[in-house]
Amino acid sequence: MVRLTEQYERVFRCFDEDGDAEATHALTGGELVLQEVEVAVESLDSDGDGLLCLEDFIGFMEGRAEEEKMGDLREAFGMYVTDGRRFITSETLKRMLSRLGQSKTVDECEAMIGHFDLDGDGVISFDEFKVMMM
Incomplete structure (x- = not known):
């Protein structure tokens, strides 16, 4: 390679x-x-x-x-962010996963967010999203 x-x-x-x-x-x-x-x-x-x-x-x-990678990450992050917010909530994660054919409960989404929620605020910021994706 x-x-x-x-x-x-x-x-x-x-x-x-x-x-x-x-x-x-x-x-x-x-x-x-x-x-x-x-x-x-x-x-x-x-x-x-x-x-x-x-x-x-x-x-x-x-x-x-x-720069290209950051642009791609911002675009992907934007798919999960709705309602003009700047973070991913358990509800927006559930909605996006549902669109992708994965049925999850809000509790399951909260648990998923908990793995990457570095500051403990219950949501995923773009910086946390970058860590999660890399």
Whole structure:
């Protein structure tokens, strides 16, 4: 099984046309103007040499993956949250599980929430949801 870092390295190498272990095209996809590339490289350039090295690229890709994961988690959390609330209650959990074909009682849902309710308030916040899902 290929590790994610190895996959990033293979992608980076595709954009490192002259083999000098530096690439800006990998960041831009060739669609940004020079000024945008300079700003992007400056924000990612960990050693201040004005170049994007493999480690900078991996950091960028891992950051994007983390942002995407958080977006997915927020979307999933939103499916359980209703009535404008910012947390999952036993009632909203019961409702969502029912939609998914799992019949649970409110008491069963309270017990499920109790496993991940880190602050003991009887509901699941987004931060608790993240812990539960990871």
